[in-house]
Amino acid sequence: MITTTTEYEKAEIELIDLQNRLAKLQTDHPIGEKGFTKACIRKLIARLNEELAVFEGSIEARSTPSS
Numbered sequence: 001m002i003t004t005t006t007e008y009e010k011a012e013i014e015l016i017d018l019q020n021r022l023a024k025l026q027t028d029h030p031i032g033e034k035g036f037t038k039a040c041i042r043k044l045i046a047r048l049n050e051e052l053a054v055f056e057g058s059i060e061a062r063s064t065p066s067s
Contacts, residue, residue, distance in 0.1 A: 002055040015048045 002008050022041045025034055 002051045008055050011048050011052055018045050
């Protein structure tokens with residue numbers, strides 16, 4: 001779980017790296033090859049996107065003035 005802006009920035013960098021690795025795998029290996037590897041990378045990308053969204057939501061919730 002991401003709890004600090006430093007962790008958030010590291011997660012963004014990791015996300016970009018994973019997206020690049022997936023793109024390279026997709027161009028280097030046609031459909032049907034390396035399927036488990038591609039699926040694993042997609043799952044990691046989804047997990048990171050979810051964690052980034054939760055952190056962004058918590059930041060937004062903390063910065064909204066209470067009524």
